[in-house]
Amino acid sequence: MLALESGLEKLRNHIDDKQLFAAGAKLLLAVSGGSDSLGLLCLFSKLRLQRPITLLCCHVNHGLRGEHSDSDEALVKDICLKLNVPVICRRVQLEEGGDLENRAREARFEVLYHLLDIYNFDYIVLGHQQEDQAETILMNMFRGTGINGMAGIRIKQNRLLHPLLGFTREELQAIVTECGFTWATDATNEDTSFKRNHLRRELIPYLQAHFAPDLLDKLSHLASVMEDADAYFKQQAASRFKRRRIDKEPGLISFEIKGLKRLSDTELYYFFKHCYTEVCYEEMDFFNTHFQALKALMEGGGSAKLYLPNDVIAYREYENLSFSWGELETPELQEQTVEEDRVWAVFGGYRFQFKNLKLLPKGYEPDETNVILDADDIVWPLTIRSREPGDRFIPSGMSNHKKLKHFFIDSKVPARLRDQVPIIADGNRILWVVGYRVDERALPRESSSKLLQIIVEPVDDRPKRMVRVKQKGKKQ
Known part of the structure; x- marks a missing residue:
């Protein structure tokens, strides 16, 4: 029982070091019938006697190899029966076409996640081992990858566990043999026309023979370092996200x-x-x-x-x-008419208050939500509306007309927001581009006998402060 005992100790230490799951965890084992997944099944069936965990085995029959696929299913059922581990077998139908390997994988995980949810289990446990990790890292490297890809298969990622990444295939085969079982073999794994098989059967042995006999250990160490680096950069990104x-x-x-x-x-x-x-x-x-x-x-x-x-x-x-x-909603705004005696108006999620004054209030400072206009020349009623083609005005501090479109561009108002900026006008004359500038001609003068104060505030979940871009010249 040396292989099994040694493997169990290695597995226990790995689970504890990485805190893979807590006592009482409910684990769904994905078992194909190959040596790796049967090693997983043997180890966890013994671990169940030492720790309080619940096991359920799942085998997915893709039906791609005819009677051989059925034989794999029968093998898994028989071993689960002998180990007293409950098993569920599911068959999936794959249509003909390209990228069969990935489509089979997607179908398999669809079954696994479905069972995980309906039986309220905690994790899917997979039998990937050290050689799988090496293949994944090399494949990612050849495709072109960064830190994340060089970290390879994660030991724990969301609801997936890979507890055997520290095991070799030979160790797992010895465990299965010691438990008295044989594993299924898939002839397609020998077909080196598949890139991953070519990597496994030819490139990795060549690298081990000519460059690094301990290649698998070195790549496992690299994956561990890169996983730590990946976690560090993710933490830094999350911190920057909050700060910025x-x-x-x-x-x-x-x-x-x-x-x-x-x-x-x-x-x-x-x-x-x-x-x-x-x-x-x-x-x-x-x-x-x-x-x-x-x-x-x-x-x-x-x-x-x-x-x-x-x-x-x-x-x-x-x-x-x-x-x-998705696309941000930009509701169509309805033009509002403001008669001379009106005190309140609502437009585009903002409430406007109108006050008639005779004198400028002491300490008055105009800002993007509070302006006072010369009311002597105002032609009532006023309108509160969105921009219209051909809109022009003389921004405060300037002497010449400027197209509103160009004003928005110069003020760096995002194009998608320009229709949402309220415009207060009398007839065709713009008095105030709300949140930005008053028309130069509407500013109070010493000779003004009537003044109109307009105060605006949000009435819904829009920003508490309207966007305002600083301009040279007068504040308004």
């Missing part, structure tokens, strides 16, 4: 580009990936191509947007980079 976030709108996560440009490419990659995950709660679909596209967006000019997987949209809006899940 400057959200000004519901549904939008925003950051100043200036600070992001100081980050290294590695730091920026993890930061972008964290933003992506925060928006759509999905980490797996963010790749280097998306990072490069986001970096180009950030380094560009003006306003632009980028569509990412899982309905994530990134926006460059002048000095800010923002992320949203």
Whole structure:
């Protein structure tokens, strides 16, 4: 019983060191019938006698190898019966076509996650071992990868456990043999036309023979180092996310580009990936191509947007980079008419208060939510509306007309927000671009006999402070 006892001690130490699961855990073992997964089954069936855990075995029959697939299923059922481990077998039907290996994997995990949920189990436990880890790292390296890919298979990732990454295939085969069982063999694993099989059967043995006899140990160590590095950069990204976030709108996560440009490419990659995950709660679909596209967006000019997987949209809006899940709603706003005796009006989620004055209040300082206008020349009624084609006004501090479109561009108002900026006008004359500038001609004069004060405040879940870009010249 040397192989089994040694393997059990190794497994227990590994579980404790990595804190893979707590006492009383309910574990779903994925067992194909090969030596690795049968080694997993043998080890955990014995561990169950020493620790309070609940086991359920699952075998997925893809039906790709005819009677051989059925033979694998029968083998797993027989061994589970002898070990007194409950087993569920499921058959899946795969249509003909390319990328069969990945489609089979997806179908298999769909079954496993379904069982995990309906039986309320804690983890799916898989039998990947040291050689699988080496193959994964090398395959990732040849594809082109970073820290995350060089970390290979994670020991624990969400609800997946890989407790055998420290075992060799020979160790697991010795355990299965010692328990009195034989394992199934898949002839397709010998077909070196598949890249992974070529790696396993030819490249890894060549590297072991000519460069590093302990290649598997070295790659396992590399994976451990890279996993620690990956965790570090993720933690740093999460910290930066909290510190740099400057959200000004519901549904939008925003950051100043200036600070992001100081980050290294590695730091920026993890930061972008964290933003992506925060928006759509999905980490797996963010790749280097998306990072490069986001970096180009950030380094560009003006306003632009980028569509990412899982309905994530990134926006460059002048000095800010923002992320949203799906298109942001931009409700159509209804023009409001304000008669001379009206005190309140609501437009686009903002409440406007109108007060008639004769004198400027002592200590009055105009800002983006509180202005006083010369009312002598106002033609009633006023309107509160969105921008219209051809809108022009003379921004305070200037002497010439300026198209509102150009004013918004110069003020760096994001294009998607321009229709949401309230405009107060009398007839065709703009009096106030709310939150930005009053028309120069509407400013109070010493000769003004009537004044109109307008105060604006939010009435819904919009930002408490309206966006305002500093301008040269007068405050208004």
